[in-house]
Amino acid sequence: MSFAVEFQAVSRHFGPANAPVKAVDGVDLTVPEGAFFAMLGPSGSGKTTCLRLISGFEKPTAGSIRIFGQDVSDIPPNRRNVNTVFQDYALFPHMTVRDNVAYGLMVKGVDRRLRAGKAEEMLALVKLEGYGDRKPSQLSGGQRQRVALARALVNEPRVLLLDEPLGALDLKLREAMQDELKALQARLGITFVFVTHDQGEALSMADSLAVFNNGKIAQIGTPAEVYAKPRTRFVADFVGSSNVLAPEVTRAFGGPDRWSSLRPEALRLTAPDGVALSGTVTAHRYLGAGSRVSVAVNGTEVSALVPAGHGLPATGSTVGLAFDPAALHVMEGEG
Amino acid sequence: MTAPAVLPARGLADRLTALFWRHPRVLLSLLLAPPLLWLGVVYLGSLAALLLQSFYSIDEFSGVVKEEFTLKTYAELFRAQNLDIILRTVLMSAAVTLGCALIAFPIAYYAARFAKGRWKAVFYLGVMLPLWSSYLVKVYAWKLILAKEGIITWAADALHLSMVLNAILSIPGIGGNSLSTSWIGTFLVFVYIWLPYMILPMQAALERVPSSMLEASADLGASRAQTFRTVVFPLAMPGIIAGSIFTFSLTMGDYIIPQIVGTSARFIGLAVYQLQGTAGNIPLAAAFAVVPIVIMLVYLTVAKRMGAFDAL
Structure with missing residues (x-):
């Protein structure tokens, strides 16, 4: 080569x-x-x-x-x-x-x-x-x-x-x-x-x-x-504005003690009960093909991509965030 | 209570601002009227008077100006002795312009491309400082430097280079008894005195050439010499022309340097000075004064034809 x-x-x-x-x-x-x-x-x-x-x-x-x-x-x-x-x-x-x-x-x-x-x-x-x-x-x-x-x-x-x-x-x-x-x-x-x-x-x-x-x-x-x-x-943040999760959050999902990333499109908004992640809606941003909803989860901001046509939760309401565990990507590098 | 959508006028300043906003030309004419009057009346007016004078002639017996239209005075310019003066002045101006351009280019190039911060300040000071001291002091200082007993002769002796100096001085036509009484001396002093007027416009022109332009040229395979010839030089041309207008016309009009340093052969400036003073031949002085104007117009026309202003 x-x-x-x-x-x-x-x-x-x-x-x-x-x-x-x-x-x-x-x-x-x-x-x-x-x-x-x-x-x-x-x-x-x-x-x-x-x-x-x-x-x-x-x-x-x-x-x-x-x-x-x-x-x-x-x-x-x-x-x-x-x-x-x-x-x-x-x-x-x-x-x-x-x-x-x-x-x-x-x-x-x-x-x-x-x-x-x-x-x-x-x-x-x-x-x-x-x-x-x-x-x-x-x-x-x-x-x-x-x-x-x-x-x-x-x-x-x-x-x-x-x-x-x-x-x-x-x-x-x-x-x-x-x-x-x-x-x-x-x-x-x-x-x-x-x-x-x-x-x-x-x-x-x-x-x-x-x-x-x-x-x-x-x-x-x-x-x-x-x-x-x-x-x-x-890289997670710069390429595609991924959600970056701290090691303790990764561990809560059964992962190793490392930082992990989660794509906004992998997250679904659900009712607040019975899911691992929940928080308060702080803002929406309209993107045309969908909306980006920001949710404050224990002080960390997590974004979810909601496709157009789905209802949007009001700012200040409490929502749950559901995702397929396979979508959680554990990162090898620091910084 | 909410704030009003339109704020009240605060007196004369606001009313004037409103007037100028509604009629932008009013402000422009107010600003331009005084300088245009000055230029129109004082400058163009006297130029017109000069032109008019050059079409009069002088009565050879009584020495009185005859106020009748004639081309006789212009015909006098073509007498051998007057043609000599014109030719000598044009050749000297051209040589001084070329000399200034050759010396100024590396300095201007350095200042535009490499000098930063403090070194830029040093450059401006170095170029401008000579302009702040008296013209006469500088010229007399050069007379001493170039004199037979001066520092150049002394240094040549000390370095056993008298041979070289003598060889230069014995060049027929431009040599002489000493540097201060030769054409070379006149040339050197002219170059020194007018150099800043060449450096500054050149530097301004080179500063406007983005470095990516030079990189693009190298990137496409050009050597440094090719980049200079095809990119740097044409783009710096408007600055070189601007500088050469200064050096050329200043040399053509100067009547002091050729009196102090050189062979004391007459230049246009000196001819005008003597004709309108001691000789009292105002028409011929006026005709002589028209010569540099015509030469500059011809020069600029040729420069434009050759595309010197294409990069403006």
Whole structure:
């Protein structure tokens, strides 16, 4: 099995050596060839720094990075066959869309006519035929995003890096682009490494994902694994806002003395008697397809997802919470 | 009692605010009227008077200005001695602009990309400090530095580099007896005096280039030289043009530096000064003064044609 990207104990520290800011701290990860890999985490968790380590805009303080087996520690960005779609797109404002897309070929010395043809091909790939003569300032946000994508693909990179590429788009456009990106990746077969803070985006698009927290990887796995079996309290809360239950609560259900997680959709609201968990309703949040009901159970807030059409208990009333014991996931990690 | 939905006006300030809100143009015209009057009457008015004067001529015998429209005065500009003055001034201005641009770029680039916090303050102070001291003091200081008995000659002697200095001074056309009496000296002082006017607009332009733009270029395979040529330079161009307008026009109009340092050959500024003063030939002085304006207009037109303002 060959890996597109391989991190071995990679750290990137900023600031003075005696009190460093550990942006990336001892990360090991492998991205399989042809994968759609997501790096998910809150801002400041180190995911973007990891992406910049792959592109070469940051150098690791320690550890080694391999791209398709080759150590790239001493290779500057322009010699890595890896291209990036930047968060702010970073289109060159003084060039036309065509020249932007053809830039990678221009700096390689490809003949003008040849690169114009290739640029047109790339623009067609992102459905922007006929936009070549415009300037980036004449395009909408979604169109700029596509130009940035076409520009990054023109060199036929081995790995495409995407730094929160959909962050600036509105919801409708973002969902459309998610589908398009996914289809494009399947068609081109290029390895995509995608950075996002949106867990929904990561779960729906990625083949596998790494959840970052404080410069470390909290968990790596397929979206289904990470969602159903979070390793730590952080992952349970960040990916899908799971209920995190303290060790004594886990023990009350016959589990070991460890933290556990329980998905809101696994909980059913019942009458308060005869069930293990009960509490007072503190709030509802309407979500369209259902409602999220918050219940205070002995000081811990537990959320349950009630599908649309079911009656909602009034705020302040006492309810019971029932669930299938198999849905309780005991976590191995701390924190 | 509940609070009213509309608050009562609190006197004149609120009434004026309401007026400006209903008629936004009123505030704009109030703010713009005084400076526009100043510019229109004092500046454009005197410029028009200057233009008018340049179409008059002087009676060669009586020395009296004849107030009749003629192009005779402009024709005088094309006399060999006057053409020399114009050519000399334009060449010096171009050389000074180029010299300033070459020296300013690394400084502006450092300040825009790398200087943070305290170092940024040091940069601004370092660039602005020379502007706060007297122009004449600086020019005379340079005369002493460049003089035959000055520190440069002394340092060259001490380092056994007199040969190099003499070789530079013996370059025909721009050399001379000493640095302070050569074209090189005039050039050096001009570059020193106008450098801040090149650095500051350049730095402002470079600061507006996001670093992701440079990263995108490297990411797509460009070497540093390619990134400079295709991204940094075109994006900094409006700043370079703005700076060059300063250095070019300031050099063209200056009449003090060429008097103090250099060969004392005349520049446009000095010609205007002497023609309207001792010679009393106001029409020719006016015609000379029009030359820099025309040259600047030509320069800006060419710059625009070449796409210097595309990144604005």
